[in-house]
Amino acid sequence: MSKVYFSSARVKKWRYEDSMPGKLELLLKEVGLMNYFSPDEWVAIKTHFGSEGAHRIVRPIFLRKVVDALRRIGAKPFVTDTVRIKGLDYLEVANQNGINHLSVGAPIVIADGLYGKDNIMVKSGEILGQIAIASLIHDVPAMVVCSHVKGHINAGYAGAIKNLAMGGVSSAHRTCGWKCGRGAMHTIGEGELVWDKEKCELCLQCKDICPLDAISFKDEKLEWDGNICWRCGRCERVCQNESLRLSGDDDRFMRALAEAAKTVVGTFEQGKILYINFLTEIQPECDCMPMADVPVIQDIGIMVSDDLVSVEQASIDMLIKSEPLPDSMASDKKVHAGEDILLKLHNRPYMMQVEEAEHLGLGTRNYDLVEF
Ligand code: SF4
Numbered sequence: 001m002s003k004v005y006f007s008s009a010r011v012k013k014w015r016y017e018d019s020m021p022g023k024l025e026l027l028l029k030e031v032g033l034m035n036y037f038s039p040d041e042w043v044a045i046k047t048h049f050g051s052e053g054a055h056r057i058v059r060p061i062f063l064r065k066v067v068d069a070l071r072r073i074g075a076k077p078f079v080t081d082t083v084r085i086k087g088l089d090y091l092e093v094a095n096q097n098g099i100n101h102l103s104v105g106a107p108i109v110i111a112d113g114l115y116g117k118d119n120i121m122v123k124s125g126e127i128l129g130q131i132a133i134a135s136l137i138h139d140v141p142a143m144v145v146c147s148h149v150k151g152h153i154n155a156g157y158a159g160a161i162k163n164l165a166m167g168g169v170s171s172a173h174r175t176c177g178w179k180c181g182r183g184a185m186h187t188i189g190e191g192e193l194v195w196d197k198e199k200c201e202l203c204l205q206c207k208d209i210c211p212l213d214a215i216s217f218k219d220e221k222l223e224w225d226g227n228i229c230w231r232c233g234r235c236e237r238v239c240q241n242e243s244l245r246l247s248g249d250d251d252r253f254m255r256a257l258a259e260a261a262k263t264v265v266g267t268f269e270q271g272k273i274l275y276i277n278f279l280t281e282i283q284p285e286c287d288c289m290p291m292a293d294v295p296v297i298q299d300i301g302i303m304v305s306d307d308l309v310s311v312e313q314a315s316i317d318m319l320i321k322s323e324p325l326p327d328s329m330a331s332d333k334k335v336h337a338g339e340d341i342l343l344k345l346h347n348r349p350y351m352m353q354v355e356e357a358e359h360l361g362l363g364t365r366n367y368d369l370v371e372f
Pocket residue numbers: 195199200201202203204205206207238239240241242243244
């Protein structure tokens with residue numbers, strides 16, 4: 001059984017120690033960072049920088065607390081993520097979302113270079129074969145994975161596994177292209193986008209949201225470039241008229257996530273990764289969408305563990321027990337108290353990513369919750 005350290009987001013006393021930053025400081029002290037990291041050791045703090053409109057990320061104040069705690073034991077932290085958009089633009093997104101050297105107290109470094117092509121092909125599992133790990137994540141000896149827990153278009157639930165899998169891998173490899181990058185987790189290129197002209201009202205949202213310009217309209221007819229599309233599913237998600245259908249295999253996707261996470265973890269020695277899940281601002285979409293909706297679940301708190309599977313299972317267990325918030329997507333979709341909110345919103349078998357991660361030896365679903 002693994003330990004998951006937890007502090008609630010509820011504040012009962014009017015003092016710093018009871019604030020969330022104060023509680024994170026305490027959690028990190030209890031966990032004992034010196035058990036994982038050494039003086040002078042470079043430690044990557046892997047987070048998601050968000051996007052221009054997705055402001056509900058792991059807040060810079062929390063990253064700052066992790067940086068400060070690492071510095072106190074003499075380690076050398078930096079904050080990192082892989083690029084989703086062009087690297088210079090992505091650094092500006094990080095800056096606009098409050099993540100910069102001044103705010104977090106450590107360098108902000110793109111893990112796979114400004115062009116997103118600094119990566120190393122690593123042998124993976126039976127689904128992916130091989131995958132392009134961001135070279136910085138591949139090479140750094142230690143990492144703290146700071147994950148914002150929320151919903152996700154394909155994964156249903158997005159926490160540490162998704163942060164490692166999608167976030168530790170580049171969009172594309174220099175020669176192999178997107179099929180060796182994070183797109184390989186989606187459908188490995190087999191799914192075809194089907195457009196129903198009758199239902200389409202030509203709002204162009206699908207075209208606008210596509211990160212790869214794989215959709216265009218000519219003479220009021222949708223044209224899709226299946227060679228560059230990495231099957232992220234965004235276009236299907238934003239279509240309000242069910243006019244797009246992108247076939248995919250959810251089970252395969254969940255297992256591929258776990259497989260990629262294992263490949264990333266495999267580039268570290270045992271005991272060199274710590275996981276912090278932030279169950280805050282739990283909104284329906286991923287942090288890479290161009291917007292963030294209001295939360296569907298009230299802030300729950302922060303979890304820390306050295307067991308990837310345990311921290312994910314503990315997070316999910318708390319989400320399942322939570323009630324849907326009013327005036328949110330949960331109430332729009334008539335999710336009732338007692339129902340699994342993220343499952344109702346996305347209808348994806350998200351638990352499979354955790355089960356598969358356990359099956360692959362990444363940890364145990366049996367955990368002991370230690371509350372502070
Ligand atoms: S989002 Fe849907 S309705 Fe709008 S243009 Fe695309 S396919 Fe048509």
